[in-house]
Amino acid sequence: MEIVIIGAGMGGLTTGIALKKFGHKVTIYEQTEKILPIGAAISLWSNGVKCLNYLGLSEKIAKLGGQMNDLAYVDGLTGETMTQFSLQPLIQEVGQRPYPVSRADLQNMLMDEFGREDIHLGKRMLALEQQEQRVKIQFADGSEVETELLIGADGTHSLTRAYVLGEQVQRRYAGYVNWNGLVDISEDLAPAEQWTTYVGEGKRASLMPVADQRFYFFLDVPLPAGLENDRSQYQSQLKQYFKNWCPQVQTLIERLDPQKTNRVEIHDIEPFLQFYKGRVVLVGDAAHSTTPDIGQGGCQAMEDAIYLARALQINTLGVEDALSRYQEKRNERTKEMVLRARKRCDVTHMKDEATTQTWYSELRQEQGPHIMQGIIHNIVGNVLD
Template identity: 30%
Template sequence: MKVTVIGAGLGGLAAAIALRQQGIDTQVYEKARGLQPIGAGLSLFPNGLNVLNAILPGLADSLIRVGSQAQRVNLRKSNGDLIAQNQLPLQEQYGQPMLNIRWSQLQETLASVLPPDLIHLNYRCVGFDQTDSGVEVQFENGETAQADVLIGADGIHSIVRQLLVGDGSPRYAGRLSWRAVLQYQHQLLPADEVTIMTSIDGKIFTLIDVGDGQIFWSAGALSERENLHKQATEVKSHVLETFAGWAEPVEAIVTATAAEAIVERPIWDRPPLESWNKGRVTLLGDAAHPMVPSLGQGANTAFEDAWELAQFLAQQPSIEAAFAHYENSRIPRTQVIQARSAFQGSRSYDTDSETFLRGIAEQARASQAEFEEWLYEYGRG
């Protein structure tokens, strides 16, 4: 079997590793000209770390050595008053920590596991044709790739999804975000801690230690329109203005951040799909089930997808059977996490998803303890 993966993000690289571990010939095609660092950090939870070790023994352990294992979360008002201070006993309860790490560090680690000639850069997918015997992928540079299976792991703006489903652009979730990673120290930011600051007008500012003396900060604010600024200096000025008067270290860390390092993005999501595949083509990660980032489960669930899909392709008697098992296993779980993310992120889905919400609302509204046990026990041996 030969598999083509579109997208060298976290899900696509994890899928390639998982497939190769099953002895499946896999090639990855990425539209970017290089795997460039981006100003973001992310959290890996026990379910994501467990499944990374299942994909390749020791993979999660290597990440733990370079990231930050969060020990405590501090919740504060915008004026600095402490609302709550919670210890994080995830290691004791689920066998893995909450690991905070730079996005680019994680991507580099996953890419380093794969042979360099397996990842093809500057290949923008523009189409595919499939027959009973295979699928041909077309790229903007005029080249093609032949495979038995095509996996779209190309994110929330997935071209594979559009060619497969044709459901248009993602939906704006009514919130703009800003983020950056920088080398930074402050007495209010101890190592291995997360600080979340909130206000009653829909603004939030999060500060996370991601290891090696680096801090990842992200900010969000409600906005009716998703208009973005054209100049980096305008972006930085807007963040300082939006969070003016907030307690330290908000102003200090934004001021210390180079304007060019701040990434400005709208928050998008999509309604859940009833099916992720047609013929020899399927979806994975954000291309299949993008979520608002309130639970930090985007990468974690993409790793789950990668592991299960590789298992099914290796073990089932046909591609059709493998895809059927993949959907039956993954869609119900990711729908619950999508809905929980939406509820927790104060994001209501449109009425066209009423049936979806009604069907899983009970699980989506389960108590936090019940939900966390269901979520984090995944993949635990």
């Protein structure tokens, strides 16, 4: 079948790879002139890694992934360890190690695997129209293409979603700003093989190991939306936001490169259950835009990719029947992930001070199993279990 994918992000590329493996002719159209990763890195939990393993990418993703053996929460003000434990029981239970990875490294690997010759850049979709068994797509440069199936992997601002739902839904501001980037691994920031999160005052400073001796870092601060975004002010602002925090966090702020640091106002979208209309279907953030608070955004896009490709392969009552089965399989799980991330976001970022202070107290009593069971609950239930 001829298939067009709009968007060359994680979801679009993984979907394209999966569909090609089943023999489909797939072309990706991306609106940007040059593909740049959105964000410095991504935490690929075991369900996302399993999707890539299923596509034959086990060795490649393992090379890109950081060695994350332990997890710790640290009091950001005092530097006192609140809880610290091995992730090995989690890995044993779910059957796969998680991998924090650089987004640029992951995106380049996926583009090479899909085939760069089938990715067309500078193609911004303006409109789409269904005509019997075909979908007609119009681009801003005046060109048009037709296809048997259109997959919208065009992200949180998805035009494809507006077509499927009949309206452009509004994003919801989650209440905090995230700065993220990469720094060299150094023991004066955190242990090299540990995911370390400094918490306090509804804020976070977190470090995760990725390949090539680097930490992926992010810093979260509850702030109003719409504040000025000036790179030259990043370090001075962060020093103020994290004033009186422990030396490790101060050192991180000193070492980050403002020119290579991303600043993002975090949003999500109210979950909805309609993922397709005719021969147009949604994957990834176009279908279920979520906050990054449980690390499942990219993983859920990869689950979409595998199940959509399999639904088209194993169901023979027609394309729309397969899309209906994909929708029924995916919409409740992804809705749950969006709402679970939203709940975690509110606790972490002190939407209610008493609730967050209770969480801090619980962290000091935590031995590992409760946190790991929460992560496992996110991982299990995917299409490959």
